[in-house]
Structures are given as structure tokens and as C-alpha cells.
Amino acid sequence: MVSPKFPDNEIQRLKAVKSYNILDSLPEEDYDNITELIATICDVPIALIAILDTERNYFKSHYGIPFNESPRNISFCGHTILEEEILIINDARKDNRFTGNPLLTEQNAVFYAGVPLKNSNGFALGTICVFDHKPRELNESQIRALKSLGKQVINLLELRRKNEKLKKTKAELQERNKRLGAFASHVSHDLKSPLANITSLTNLLKDDKDSNLSEESITYLEYIEESTNVLKNYIDGILIYYKSDRLVKSKKEDFNLDNIYEDIEHILISKNDKLIYSNVLIKNVNRAALTQILLNLVDNALKYNDKDERIVTISYQLLEDYHKFSVKDNGIGIPEAEQDKIFEIFKTVKNDYGKSSTGIGLSTVKNLVDKLNGEISVTSEIGKGSTFCFTVAK
Known part of the structure; x- marks a missing residue:
């Protein structure tokens, strides 16, 4: 052998x-x-x-x-x-x-x-x-x-x-995302407490009638307060972005859209705002993810609005394979050249309204819509408002 x-x-x-x-x-x-x-x-x-x-x-x-x-x-x-x-x-x-x-x-x-x-x-x-x-x-x-x-x-x-x-x-990415999410949550918790203290102290100084602050000093305090709010929104936005994967995994259910709209009214709508909608029974949908999408879009619609009466209209349409929503506002609008960029994370649009943006909210919306097998688009006219349309697969 x-x-x-x-x-x-x-x-x-x-x-x-x-x-x-x-x-x-x-x-x-x-x-x-x-x-x-x-x-x-x-x-x-x-x-x-x-x-x-x-x-x-x-x-x-x-x-x-x-x-x-x-x-x-x-x-x-x-x-x-x-x-x-x-x-x-x-x-x-x-x-x-x-x-x-x-x-x-x-x-x-x-x-x-x-x-x-x-x-x-x-x-x-x-x-x-x-x-x-x-x-x-x-x-x-x-x-x-x-x-x-x-x-x-x-x-x-x-x-x-x-x-x-x-x-x-895939396993490595999941582990990395898990660590990033934990890091974002930890940083958020550690930073929000001192930010809240800064805001409280700023308000105390502004409200102290015996402080004899000059108008210039009050302006500086307002700058501090505004910067603190921007940073807080930035931290909240990052946290929500990293939690979006968990939202997508939430159980689908049947519910009345009225329940979501009432939550939005309670959280975002003030006495000078108007939220227009109609109640519809919707079936087999991820309620948690849909709520986050609509909250972000309505929040944006109100934030970038210079009208005395801010109006937001939410419409719903049942399609053959999708649930379709539109969120229309009467705000400041988005320049046509910027409309393709607004869904990219950390991308912001310059405006004369004075409201700053973190560039995270719409990216979170796009991320959620994509993972719900839908699409999102925007049409807008400067000075007249914007309409965001998105779909969610059945």
C-alpha cells in the first residue's frame, strides 16, 4: 500500500x-x-x-x-x-x-x-x-x-x-449597536441632570427682581437657556434614534388613530395651535413606532412655524398594501434645494426663523419608516408650509 x-x-x-x-x-x-x-x-x-x-x-x-x-x-x-x-x-x-x-x-x-x-x-x-x-x-x-x-x-x-x-x-453589528445604545442612554442620563440645573438657575436669575440685571445680562441668560435647550433636544434625539430599533420590534395591534392623536395633543399642542385629524380604526400596525413618527413630524411642524395660529393636519388613507399618512403644516417651509438632505442624520436646514435643529428627528423618522417597509417624501413651499407623506406596510 x-x-x-x-x-x-x-x-x-x-x-x-x-x-x-x-x-x-x-x-x-x-x-x-x-x-x-x-x-x-x-x-x-x-x-x-x-x-x-x-x-x-x-x-x-x-x-x-x-x-x-x-x-x-x-x-x-x-x-x-x-x-x-x-x-x-x-x-x-x-x-x-x-x-x-x-x-x-x-x-x-x-x-x-x-x-x-x-x-x-x-x-x-x-x-x-x-x-x-x-x-x-x-x-x-x-x-x-x-x-x-x-x-x-x-x-x-x-x-x-x-x-x-x-x-x-450581523452579530458584531448588533453587539456594537447594543453598546452604542447603552452608551447613549448613560450619557443622556448624566448630561440631562446638569442641563436641567442650568435651566433652573437661569430662570431663577431672570425672575429675581432684586438682582438688578441689565438688559444685556438678561439677553445673555436667554442665550444660555436657548443653548441648554438645544443641547437637551440633541441628547433626547440621539437617545430616540438609538431606541428606534427596539420600537420596530414592538408588537403589532389594532387601535383607533384617535388614541395617538390625543397623546400628541397632550404632549405638543398649545392653546394657539390647531391639530386637525379624523378618527379611523387601523389594524395590525406597530403603534409604538407609528406614534414616534407622528410625534416627530408634528413637533417639527410646530417648531418651524411663524404663524399666529399654527395648524397641523394629519390625514390617513388605506391603500392595497400600505397605510398612508400625511402631515401638513402652515409653517415656514423648506427650500427646494434642501429637501433631499433633510432625512440625513445631523443634516440641518438654515432658516431665518431663528429655530435651531439637531438634524436627528427626521433621520429617526426615515429610519423607522424604512424598517416598517415604507417610504417617506416631502413637498414644501417657502412661507406656506410643508407636507410629509409616509407609508407603512400592512
Whole structure:
């Protein structure tokens, strides 16, 4: 018996094998379908997809035998990976390489045909092969089938490796987002308390009639108060943005839109504002995410509005595959050149109204709408107002 030699690139070949994370993996139907098919085409009792490890052949799929590995030093496949295209042994009893080989003497492996499974870098990961207990030959059609199915095994291995990488990347991103969310929550908590203190002290100084503050000093205090509010809004916006993924996972439910509108009125609408809407029963919708979207849009509609009476109108339309909403205001409007940018995070639009923006609110809205499999758009006219339209998939 002659044990197969190791390829000259054995170290690199083994590194390539391990990169597929295929050794000792669970059975998979796609591979089993291939071995059953090639056994049928070649009319043989045994077909294998073998991956060659350091000292063993691991059978990713084994048709016709009960075991899933064998020693590499007695294997036929060890010889096959040294070949360019295919190794055919019509009668192993007449081949000196297999004299006394246990596969021949104990398993009666008389006929063998195998194709090396070479990846795009030329490394032979293993083989696809067939055995029979009697001498025989393969015709040209069977040989072509064996080679073609070998290519399909490589395609499966490559796809499997890509999926493994995607799963790993996804897990890393989820963990990173989790850490970022925790960081945002921690920073928010730590910063909001001193900001609230600054606001309180500023108001105390402004209201202190005995302080004899000059008009210039009061103006400075108002600047401090405004800057503090901007920073608070910025922190709140970041926190909501990072919580948006959790909102999307909330349970869908049936509810009256009136319930959301009443919440919006309670939180945002003052006596000089008017919120116009109609009550509709809506079914199977993520209420938490929808509420956050409408709160952000109505808040923007009121914030950037210079009219004595600020009017916001919310409309709803049931489409075949979507719920469609529009939020219309009579505010200052958005310049046409800026309308494509407003949904990008930290992008702000300059205006003469004096209201600053964090550039987070509309990005949060876009993020939520996208994850609800919808779309959002805006139409606007300077001085007359804006209309935001968005859809949510049913």
C-alpha cells in the first residue's frame, strides 16, 4: 500500500479548509442531494463529499455508508487531491497503491472515481467521489456529471462561507449597536441632570427682581437657556434614534388613530395651535413606532412655524398594501434645494426663523419608516408650509 503524499501547499490548503468552517458540521440537505444524485447517475452504491483534514477525511455527505470519516493515510481521496481534474481507478485490486489497503480488503472498495474540489485560489479542499464493489468504467456523460456536481459543491461551500461571514458581521453589528445604545442612554442620563440645573438657575436669575440685571445680562441668560435647550433636544434625539430599533420590534395591534392623536395633543399642542385629524380604526400596525413618527413630524411642524395660529393636519388613507399618512403644516417651509438632505442624520436646514435643529428627528423618522417597509417624501413651499407623506406596510 502507498499512502498518499501531502500536496506541496498543504499548510495553505489546510488554512483554506478551516476558513469554510465545514469540518464536523451537521448534515445539510443540499449536499446530501448531490451525493444521492451522483450515485444515481453513476449507478454506484456509494457516493461521498469528502473534506480532507490533517489526518482524516471528513464526509460532509455520505451516501451508502454509515460512517462520516476515515483515516487520510489509507484514503483514495488523498491521491485525488493531487490530480488536476479527476482520478479513476477501475479496479483497485490491480493497482499497487492499494495493495493491502483496508478500504479494499475490508470494505471491498474496488472501483473509485473522484474529482478534487478546488476553490478559486486553486486549493483542493476535498473531493466528490463514488465507489463500487466491482470493477467498472464511467462513460463520458457520467464523468461530466461528476465534474459538474463538483463545481456545485464548491459553489455551496462558498455560499456557506459567505453566509457564515454575514452572520458573524450581523452579530458584531448588533453587539456594537447594543453598546452604542447603552452608551447613549448613560450619557443622556448624566448630561440631562446638569442641563436641567442650568435651566433652573437661569430662570431663577431672570425672575429675581432684586438682582438688578441689565438688559444685556438678561439677553445673555436667554442665550444660555436657548443653548441648554438645544443641547437637551440633541441628547433626547440621539437617545430616540438609538431606541428606534427596539420600537420596530414592538408588537403589532389594532387601535383607533384617535388614541395617538390625543397623546400628541397632550404632549405638543398649545392653546394657539390647531391639530386637525379624523378618527379611523387601523389594524395590525406597530403603534409604538407609528406614534414616534407622528410625534416627530408634528413637533417639527410646530417648531418651524411663524404663524399666529399654527395648524397641523394629519390625514390617513388605506391603500392595497400600505397605510398612508400625511402631515401638513402652515409653517415656514423648506427650500427646494434642501429637501433631499433633510432625512440625513445631523443634516440641518438654515432658516431665518431663528429655530435651531439637531438634524436627528427626521433621520429617526426615515429610519423607522424604512424598517416598517415604507417610504417617506416631502413637498414644501417657502412661507406656506410643508407636507410629509409616509407609508407603512400592512
